[in-house]
Amino acid sequence: MAETLLLSESDLRACLALDAASLDAVEHAFRLLATAAVAMPPILRLDIPEHNGEVDVKTAYLPGLPRFAIKVSPGFFDNPALGLPSLNGLMMLFCARTGLLDALLLDNGFLTAVRTAAAGAVAAKWLSRPESSRVAVLGAGEQARLQLAALRLVRDVREVRVWARDPARAAALAAGLQGVEARVAESVDAAMDGVDIAITTTPSREPLIQPRHLQPGLHITAMGSDAEHKNEIAPAALAACDLYVADRLSQTRVLGELHHALAAGALKDSSALAELGQVIAGQHPGRTSAAQVSLCDLTGTGAQDTAIASFAFDRARAAGKGFVFNP
Amino acid sequence: MAETLLLSESDLRACLALDAASLDAVEHAFRLLATAAVAMPPILRLDIPEHNGEVDVKTAYLPGLPRFAIKVSPGFFDNPALGLPSLNGLMMLFCARTGLLDALLLDNGFLTAVRTAAAGAVAAKWLSRPESSRVAVLGAGEQARLQLAALRLVRDVREVRVWARDPARAAALAAGLQGVEARVAESVDAAMDGVDIAITTTPSREPLIQPRHLQPGLHITAMGSDAEHKNEIAPAALAACDLYVADRLSQTRVLGELHHALAAGALKDSSALAELGQVIAGQHPGRTSAAQVSLCDLTGTGAQDTAIASFAFDRARAAGKGFVFNP
Numbered sequence: 001m002a003e004t005l006l007l008s009e010s011d012l013r014a015c016l017a018l019d020a021a022s023l024d025a026v027e028h029a030f031r032l033l034a035t036a037a038v039a040m041p042p043i044l045r046l047d048i049p050e051h052n053g054e055v056d057v058k059t060a061y062l063p064g065l066p067r068f069a070i071k072v073s074p075g076f077f078d079n080p081a082l083g084l085p086s087l088n089g090l091m092m093l094f095c096a097r098t099g100l101l102d103a104l105l106l107d108n109g110f111l112t113a114v115r116t117a118a119a120g121a122v123a124a125k126w127l128s129r130p131e132s133s134r135v136a137v138l139g140a141g142e143q144a145r146l147q148l149a150a151l152r153l154v155r156d157v158r159e160v161r162v163w164a165r166d167p168a169r170a171a172a173l174a175a176g177l178q179g180v181e182a183r184v185a186e187s188v189d190a191a192m193d194g195v196d197i198a199i200t201t202t203p204s205r206e207p208l209i210q211p212r213h214l215q216p217g218l219h220i221t222a223m224g225s226d227a228e229h230k231n232e233i234a235p236a237a238l239a240a241c242d243l244y245v246a247d248r249l250s251q252t253r254v255l256g257e258l259h260h261a262l263a264a265g266a267l268k269d270s271s272a273l274a275e276l277g278q279v280i281a282g283q284h285p286g287r288t289s290a291a292q293v294s295l296c297d298l299t300g301t302g303a304q305d306t307a308i309a310s311f312a313f314d315r316a317r318a319a320g321k322g323f324v325f326n327p
Numbered sequence: 328m329a330e331t332l333l334l335s336e337s338d339l340r341a342c343l344a345l346d347a348a349s350l351d352a353v354e355h356a357f358r359l360l361a362t363a364a365v366a367m368p369p370i371l372r373l374d375i376p377e378h379n380g381e382v383d384v385k386t387a388y389l390p391g392l393p394r395f396a397i398k399v400s401p402g403f404f405d406n407p408a409l410g411l412p413s414l415n416g417l418m419m420l421f422c423a424r425t426g427l428l429d430a431l432l433l434d435n436g437f438l439t440a441v442r443t444a445a446a447g448a449v450a451a452k453w454l455s456r457p458e459s460s461r462v463a464v465l466g467a468g469e470q471a472r473l474q475l476a477a478l479r480l481v482r483d484v485r486e487v488r489v490w491a492r493d494p495a496r497a498a499a500l501a502a503g504l505q506g507v508e509a510r511v512a513e514s515v516d517a518a519m520d521g522v523d524i525a526i527t528t529t530p531s532r533e534p535l536i537q538p539r540h541l542q543p544g545l546h547i548t549a550m551g552s553d554a555e556h557k558n559e560i561a562p563a564a565l566a567a568c569d570l571y572v573a574d575r576l577s578q579t580r581v582l583g584e585l586h587h588a589l590a591a592g593a594l595k596d597s598s599a600l601a602e603l604g605q606v607i608a609g610q611h612p613g614r615t616s617a618a619q620v621s622l623c624d625l626t627g628t629g630a631q632d633t634a635i636a637s638f639a640f641d642r643a644r645a646a647g648k649g650f651v652f653n654p
Binding site: 041063 | 333335336337338364368369371372373374375377378380382384386390395397399401402403405406409415417419421423424425426427428431433650652654
């Protein structure tokens with residue numbers, strides 16, 4: 001085995017951020033999903049109910065990139081009682097020509113957080129009205145904060161309304177926002193009233209967005225659902241959107257908001273479904289009028305993982321970060 | 328992230344061998360497959376045809392074991408032209424309670440080779456006649472050698488006949504065998520004539536074992552097929568066996584010899600199909616007479632990987648092997 005570069009979370013945080021460059025890397029991955037012979041197998045999922053744990057493994061080979069990532073994302077929801085975070089995660093980066101392990105990125109989920117937020121910004125860049133400035137955020141976790149930060153890289157956000165089940169967390173998120181008018185919304189209705197963009201970031205099992213929330217010109221990025229039982233968008237609301245865009249239809253059909261709309265029979269005509277990469281690549285027109293309501297359904301793809309891991313590896317190597325293990 | 332133990336191939340070779348203890352670890356995994364709530368998702372497979380490469384990811388959680396492995400097995404078949412081996416591989420070992428990465432086993436496929444050979448021996452131990460002493464081996468690669476070595480841990484092998492497409496490789500394998508009467512067979516017919524056990528270890532796409540090779544009392548371990556296109560046992564031969572045993576039916580139905588027999592319509596009655604773990608656990612009688620012909624269809628399971636990685640980790644830690652990475 002050739003040498004392997006070991007990168008810790010702090011190594012990675014020191015050389016990569018949620019910025020225009022990481023957005024570009026993720027956008028490129030979506031473009032390749034539509035234009036190149038990407039190999040992206042279904043997610044491998046291991047459940048360990050005995051310990052309230054679950055593990056997802058994602059991967060993709062992106063033609064043109066010299067390496068591919070395999071990401072392992074464990075979620076062990078009894079960990080907080082042990083003083084440990086619920087979510088962890090690491091990525092392996094393999095040479096696409098030889099299959100040798102070039103790097104192990106012990107990022108504890110940092111790269112996933114960045115690529116997930118970046119995808120939200122890429123969705124808003126391509127699907128929301130350019131002048132969008134008023135934003136509703138449902139949920140107040142790490143992704144709520146990061147999605148907002150990423151969105152501000154592509155849209156001039158002036159007003160943010162945060163709704164969360166726990167008002168104290170919503171208040172904390174709103175208080176931490178600089179340079180925008182940020183406040184807590186007391187209900188989903190209050191949050192959604194008159195906004196240009198809504199970002200849903202919750203693990204909700206009951207839909208939050210209803211048909212009454214769809215005002216003309218609205219763009220919704222729904223990134224909370226990455227499992228069958230999660231559902232943020234009511235089937236009737238999804239069906240009422242003018243434009244439905246998935247990160248990957250093969251995933252949203254089983255894990256995303258689309259899954260619930262199809263299961264409820266709210267959606268029948270699959271010809272109107274698009275993928276974000278198709279819009280980026282110009283294969284699909286995307287939004288065609290300011291009055292349309294668009295929805296982007298994000299479940300998280302192995303393509304994003306390969307893109308962000310490759311980008312992080314290049315940055316880390318250039319910065320001389322990490323520990324070279326040469327057994 | 329807590330500390331992670333990095334183990335190189337040489338670390339692992341220094342503390343683990345193909346012996347009774349590793350056979351026990353693998354046998355225990357098979358028993359658990361039949362008796363415990365094992366979680367073993369379908370194999371994740373990534374194909375990179377552009378570079379003649381493929382990657383398998385296997386995993387399983389075995390109740391009672393404190394850790395679970397995720398194994399990544401790349402096969403890049405243009406590597407020899409670059410002076411590199413085609414097959415590589417590594418295993419990650421995670422804490423089953425927290426999902427934290429306890430160890431990275433950079434074994435380059437060594438542990439896979441051991442657990443694969445061990446499974447063959449476990450199959451022969453439970454399915455072949457105890458007095459079996461004459462053995463045919465089809466194929467002359469590393470697994471041919473290791474399967475024989477493992478078999479000799481459970482059966483008193485006196486005579487070995489090696490057949491391979493390349494007679495020189497067959498001769499080299501036969502010449503390296505100590506303490507048995509070993510010779511090259513000029514044909515599959517010659518190899519199979521009068522043997523008690525046959526082990527098929529080739530990547531053949533055309534069946535080698537035909538109905539005419541099934542003599543009373545024969546046991547066959549077919550371990551070559553681990554992909555849809557590989558096939559060592561003719562469908563009619565498989566159907567003519569008295570006892571068909573899989574490592575895991577959900578895998579052999581799509582990847583193993585069973586796949587071809589079902590596709591050919593040679594086999595219809597699925598009630599006669601058993602798993603090795605069921606025989607070990609006493610849920611299935613296994614061989615019930617000396618005259619029966621038995622077949623064990625091995626595709627390789629994530630359960631074996633978790634078993635061998637856990638065993639190797641315990642051995643390595645006891646021996647003070649490896650490098651502790653504490654970022």
